[in-house]
Amino acid sequence: MTHGLPSDLSTINRMMSPFSDPTAHTSPLLAQLNHEQHRAVALPAEHALILAGAGSGKTRVLTTRIAWLLQTSQVSPGGILAVTFTNKAAKEMKLRLQSMLPVNVNAMWIGTFHGLCNRFLRAHYQLAGLPQTFQILDTQDQLSAVKRLCKQFNVDEDRFPPKQVQYFISGCKEDGQRPGDVPVRDDETRRKVELYQLYEEQCLREGVVDFGELMLRSYELLRDNVHVREHYRRRFRHILVDEFQDTNKLQYAWLKQLAGLPGEGGECAILAVGDDDQSIYAFRGARVGNMADFVREFQVKHQIKLEQNYRSFSNILDSANHLISHNKTRLGKTLRTDQGAGEPVRVVESPSDFAEAQWLVDELRQLVKLDGFERKEVALLYRSNAQSRVLETALFNAGFPYRVYGGLRFFERAEIKHALAYLRLMENPNDDTSFLRVVNFPPRGIGARSIEQLQDAARAAGCSLHDAVSATTGKAGANLAAFVAMVDVLREQTEGLTLREIIDLVLDKTGLVNHYRAEKEGADRVENLEELVNAAESFVTQEGFGRSAVAMPQALSQSPASQGLSGSGSADLGTIDEFSEDGVIMSPLAAFLTHASLEAGDNQAQAGEDAVQLMTVHASKGLEFDAVFITGLEEGLFPHENSMNDFDGLEEERRLMYVAITRARKRLYLSHSQTRMLHGQTRYNLKSRFLDELPEACLKWVTPKTAGFSNLGNAAGSSASGGAWPQTPAFNRHARPAWGQSSLSTETYKSPPVPVQKAAPEHGISAGKQVFHTKFGEGKVLAVEGAGADARAQVNFPRHGVKWLALSVAKLTLV
DNA sequence: AACACGAGAGTTTTT
DNA sequence: CTCTCGTGTT
Numbered sequence: 001m002t003h004g005l006p007s008d009l010s011t012i013n014r015m016m017s018p019f020s021d022p023t024a025h026t027s028p029l030l031a032q033l034n035h036e037q038h039r040a041v042a043l044p045a046e047h048a049l050i051l052a053g054a055g056s057g058k059t060r061v062l063t064t065r066i067a068w069l070l071q072t073s074q075v076s077p078g079g080i081l082a083v084t085f086t087n088k089a090a091k092e093m094k095l096r097l098q099s100m101l102p103v104n105v106n107a108m109w110i111g112t113f114h115g116l117c118n119r120f121l122r123a124h125y126q127l128a129g130l131p132q133t134f135q136i137l138d139t140q141d142q143l144s145a146v147k148r149l150c151k152q153f154n155v156d157e158d159r160f161p162p163k164q165v166q167y168f169i170s171g172c173k174e175d176g177q178r179p180g181d182v183p184v185r186d187d188e189t190r191r192k193v194e195l196y197q198l199y200e201e202q203c204l205r206e207g208v209v210d211f212g213e214l215m216l217r218s219y220e221l222l223r224d225n226v227h228v229r230e231h232y233r234r235r236f237r238h239i240l241v242d243e244f245q246d247t248n249k250l251q252y253a254w255l256k257q258l259a260g261l262p263g264e265g266g267e268c269a270i271l272a273v274g275d276d277d278q279s280i281y282a283f284r285g286a287r288v289g290n291m292a293d294f295v296r297e298f299q300v301k302h303q304i305k306l307e308q309n310y311r312s313f314s315n316i317l318d319s320a321n322h323l324i325s326h327n328k329t330r331l332g333k334t335l336r337t338d339q340g341a342g343e344p345v346r347v348v349e350s351p352s353d354f355a356e357a358q359w360l361v362d363e364l365r366q367l368v369k370l371d372g373f374e375r376k377e378v379a380l381l382y383r384s385n386a387q388s389r390v391l392e393t394a395l396f397n398a399g400f401p402y403r404v405y406g407g408l409r410f411f412e413r414a415e416i417k418h419a420l421a422y423l424r425l426m427e428n429p430n431d432d433t434s435f436l437r438v439v440n441f442p443p444r445g446i447g448a449r450s451i452e453q454l455q456d457a458a459r460a461a462g463c464s465l466h467d468a469v470s471a472t473t474g475k476a477g478a479n480l481a482a483f484v485a486m487v488d489v490l491r492e493q494t495e496g497l498t499l500r501e502i503i504d505l506v507l508d509k510t511g512l513v514n515h516y517r518a519e520k521e522g523a524d525r526v527e528n529l530e531e532l533v534n535a536a537e538s539f540v541t542q543e544g545f546g547r548s549a550v551a552m553p554q555a556l557s558q559s560p561a562s563q564g565l566s567g568s569g570s571a572d573l574g575t576i577d578e579f580s581e582d583g584v585i586m587s588p589l590a591a592f593l594t595h596a597s598l599e600a601g602d603n604q605a606q607a608g609e610d611a612v613q614l615m616t617v618h619a620s621k622g623l624e625f626d627a628v629f630i631t632g633l634e635e636g637l638f639p640h641e642n643s644m645n646d647f648d649g650l651e652e653e654r655r656l657m658y659v660a661i662t663r664a665r666k667r668l669y670l671s672h673s674q675t676r677m678l679h680g681q682t683r684y685n686l687k688s689r690f691l692d693e694l695p696e697a698c699l700k701w702v703t704p705k706t707a708g709f710s711n712l713g714n715a716a717g718s719s720a721s722g723g724a725w726p727q728t729p730a731f732n733r734h735a736r737p738a739w740g741q742s743s744l745s746t747e748t749y750k751s752p753p754v755p756v757q758k759a760a761p762e763h764g765i766s767a768g769k770q771v772f773h774t775k776f777g778e779g780k781v782l783a784v785e786g787a788g789a790d791a792r793a794q795v796n797f798p799r800h801g802v803k804w805l806a807l808s809v810a811k812l813t814l815v
Numbered sequence: 816a817a818c819a820c821g822a823g824a825g826t827t828t829t830t
Numbered sequence: 831c832t833c834t835c836g837t838g839t840t
Contacts, residue, residue: 086829114830138830211830246829284828384826389832406828443816598830618827640826656827679825680831 029068029100033060040304041065043271045074045237047262048302049244049295050273053335054320054662055311055624058273062240063093065271066108067100069238077107079237081258084112085246087599089622093242109236113251114211115598117218121209122586122594124228128221131207133428133590136597140412141433142166142210148436149199152459160191168192169199173212174285176219176250206464207430215250222257233260236268244274244294248285252293262299270298276331277324280618280656282648291331309335309662311624313342315698316668320661322695327651335662344700345668347691353387353632353676357394360629363669364400364612367627373667375401375610377626381617381660383638386678387631388614395612405615410601415516415525416532420596422506426491427590430464439465439483442515446483450476486510499536499588507533535601539592617660628664630657633672634685635782657690670694684783684794686767763807765793770815773805778815 030038037057040050041064052058066082069075084090090112094105109116118136121128137145146169147162149155155165172182179197184190203209209217222229239259241247247255260266272294279288294300309317317335324330350356360380367373380391380402388404395402410416418441421434429435440446453476458468469477469484490509494502507513507529516522516529586594613625617638632638638657643649661668672687765771769781771793779795786792791807805812 112830136830139828214830281828283826386825386832447816600830616827637826642826652827677831 027068027071029064029071033057033064034308036304036306036308037061037064040271040306041068043302043304045269046302047270047294047298047300048272048304049291049300050271050304050306051331051333052273052275052306053309053333054275054278054659055309056306056335057308057310058242058275058306059089059092059096061306062242062271062273063096063100066093066097066238066240067103070103071101075237077103077105079235080108080110080240081116081236081238082108082110082240082242083116084110084242087112087115089242090115112598113254114214117214117254118594118598120218120221121214124221127225127228128217129204130209130217131428131430133207135208135424135428135431135434136214136594137203137208137210137433138412138597138600139166139211140417141208142170144436145202145208145210145433146195146199148432149195149202152455153195153198155191155195159188160195165192165195165199169196170210170212171285172196173210173216174248174250176216176253178216202432205430205462206432207428208433212250215254219250219254219257222254229257232258233266233268238269238271240271240273242273244272245276245279245288245291246274246281246286247290249287249290252287252290256297259298261297270294275333277327277333277655278621278659280621280652280659282652288329305333307333307335309337311665312337312662313339313666315341315344316661316664319345319668319694319698320658322698323654323661323690323693324658326693327654328647329651341698343667345670345694345698346700346702348669348671348702349687350671350673351675353390353673354394356631356671356673357390360391360631360671361394361398361400363629364395365398367667373627375612378612378629379620379623379625379627379663380612380614380629380631381620381663382614382631383617383640383656385616387637390677391614391631395614401609401611403609403611403613405613405619410528410531410535411596412600413525413528415512415528416596419503419507419510419512419529419532420593422487422490422510422512423503423589424593425466425487426494426506427587427593429466429487432458432465435465438510439480442511444483445479446476450480454480494589499540499592500533502589503533503536536592539595540588543591543595617656620663621659624663624665626665627667627669628660629669629671630660631671632676633670633688633691634676635688636683636685637676638688638690654690654693657688684785686782763791763812764814765807765812771795771812772815773812 030041033041034057037060040048040061043065050058050061052061062082066080069080070077082090082093084093090110094110097103097105097110109119111119121130121134122132125132125134143162143166146166150157150160150162150165172179179193179200182189182193182196184193203213222232236258239255241255255270259268259270272291274291276288276291279286282288295303312320314337317337321334348356348359350359364375364378367378368375382388382391385406392402392404411420418438421431421437424431424434425438436451439451450472454465454468454472457471458465461468461471466484466487469480472480486509490506494505497505513526513529516525519525617630630638635641635644639650639653643653670691672691673685675682675684677683765781765784767781767783770778771781772778773795781793781795783794784791785794793805793807793812795805795812
């Protein structure tokens with residue numbers, strides 16, 4: 001980069017901190033950065049916000065910042081905390097850091113929010129009021145825990161579906177609310193809060209915490225324990241937050257506790273990196289508003305925009321810029337690139353989702369054969385998972401290698417969860433969720449009746465299922481006793497064994513492997529169980545969990561802060577024993593179980609496999625490809641109908657589209673279909689409004705020659721322009737013959753598969769018209785199909801949603 | 816304990 | 831349409 005570096009770096013250094021190394025500007029670390037990146041990396045030790053556009057080198061800035069801080073001795077590794085949302089991002093950060101300078105990345109706290117909270121709670125389990133062996137519930141586990149609770153307290157599952165109760169509980173925790181903090185306005189909420197309370201008691205009794213609890217309990221410990229808080233505030237001098245726009249209320253509150261607001265005596269600097277234009281997780285509690293709050297509450301003086309994009313050609317980038325400029329609520333940012341215009345963005349219309357898939361396969365073949373794209377460098381994106389099916393079918397039939405992201409991950413598979421449940425019971429016999437999962441799996445004659453009796457007994461005695469077994473009698477009691485004995489024996493037998501040996505033994509003695517071996521279709525599951533042994537083996541090697549137990553927080557003893565802690569002097573030291581982190585010992589098994597809960601495993605294509613990648617737009621965030629197809633660009637689908645009715649929802653959909661566009665390096669296809677099978681019926685969709693929000697100059701409206709498509713009037717355009725694929729965008733887009741009455745219908749009417757009526761329909765109802773229905777009220781016509789007695793209209797009623805109405809039956813009147 | 820049937824739901828997702 | 835879940839039957 002020949003971008004001008006700051007005129008005088010030493011001046012900047014002098015302003016920064018007494019630790020600044022005046023020779024820092026010679027550091028090769030900074031040499032390859034552009035001006036904005038350079039400024040961000042070399043910021044003084046004060047709170048700062050980096051607005052990092054897509055493909056602007058965000059990760060590079062984060063890692064280089066850490067490396068630079070260390071290299072210039074402004075901070076020791078122990079003083080660094082860097083937090084991400086995904087394990088993948090954390091892993092990458094560590095990896096890149098390690099490649100930059102020789103540093104023990106384990107001395108720093110680098111991890112996900114939940115990973116770091118886990119680390120923190122393991123260190124302070126007593127102060128946090130948790131058992132040392134607390135287990136982590138994933139979303140599945142949490143739901144089964146809620147279901148169990150609802151059964152136990154005879155909750156009407158129609159009025160309070162367990163899923164909703166779970167959603168409620170998680171939502172409260174993400175807002176930092178305990179049952180007592182939730183404002184109760186109605187009976188329904190009152191009942192839910194009761195269940196939340198009961199759920200908490202159940203979790204505590206069983207020694208388990210869910211994901212939200214990891215965060216909330218960490219936050220509360222920091223908030224309520226001045227010694228712990230002071231300790232960490234002294235320790236972490238630099239906190240770096242990745243994807244800050246995705247933080248929820250609790251995560252931001254946690255950061256505030258950890259760093260201390262100005263005036264609270266904190267000496268730490270937060271570097272928040274994020275992109276409001278890529279905020280696509282509001283539905284799971286993310287608050288973009290945290291960015292503005294951060295600037296205000298932390299009195300942020302340094303805001304830097306990274307707007308130089310190193311990924312895409314400018315036709316792609318300009319499309320993204322133009323699209324996102326339609327959003328009203330933005331901090332404001334425009335990406336630019338030094339690369340040329342590149343190819344135009346191709347826009348394609350197909351008559352059906354089926355035809356779209358077929359066209360896609362043909363185009364993919366050409367892309368690979370003629371244009372030399374690597375298959376794994378091509379992505380097929382869609383808004384919702386259901387869309388993948390038709391694409392997969394076409395790819396499969398064509399024998400074209402593909403890989404679908406998403407779906408069950410390794411540690412979420414039933415057989416793996418079964419094996420883990422045994423291992424968890426060995427660690428923590430009170431874990432009733434795990435107990436119930438495997439008490440009769442493989443089947444050992446313990447039916448629903450015996451389990452119910454056992455649950456009654458446990459409830460009466462206020463103890464765990466495990467402990468209640470001794471009180472049972474009869475044949476069922478004997479079976480239960482045998483089960484408990486088996487787990488107890490395993491616990492003893494595996495003492496001192498390696499993790500691999502432990503798992504081998506458990507898989508064998510519990511009969512899990514044998515059970516699946518006997519099953520007709522159990523071969524895959526047996527294979528997965530074998531893979532579990534491998535996973536454990538590589539975990540031991542990678543994480544350094546050898547034969548002996550390892551102290552979990554390896555970092556603390558090396559930090560200046562903890563040296564102070566274990567030394568003499570500070571007034572707070574009276575409480576050392578209460579949170580002596582060196583005292584926390586984790587067995588390899590316990591560590592592996594934590595790992596399994598917090599890292600459900602890769603969801604991604606294996607590296608090296610040359611297959612085209614299929615995924616949702618959400619899943620594509622953070623990735624990049626040479627060629628990208630965004631499919632299903634239709635109203636109701638993208639933007640999704642559930643999101644397009646409110647302002648915030650639509651803006652988030654647009655950001656989603658922005659994310660999708662900015663994934664592409666060289667070539668971008670935008671595809672939409674006139675008809676689509678959804679929920680077993682064909683829907684007629686208008687093309688997405690997002691297509692109209694792109695700059696015409698960057699686009700090329702390509703349309704494949706498809707049977708039955710000429711009805712729309714494109715055939716005339718095609719022959720007139722001398723080819724099946726019109727070259728003139730303006731012509732193809734705007735010069736369609738007038739059809740119907742309103743100008744809107746000319747633009748958006750979608751041809752049904754039946755022969756198109758050349759005369760205007762007698763009912764006068766056409767797409768775009770406002771109509772009135774006696775029951776549903778006023779609505780907008782999306783499409784009309786058929787003629788005469790068969791004529792049907794698809795109408796979007798604001799109150800009742802999208803409906804198909806037979807015009808001969810429904811009394812629709814034009815408004 | 817395995818299987819069969821019917822009801823119901825079907826944006827997006829990481830930890 | 832297609833998958834999941836829960837209930838009921840053998």
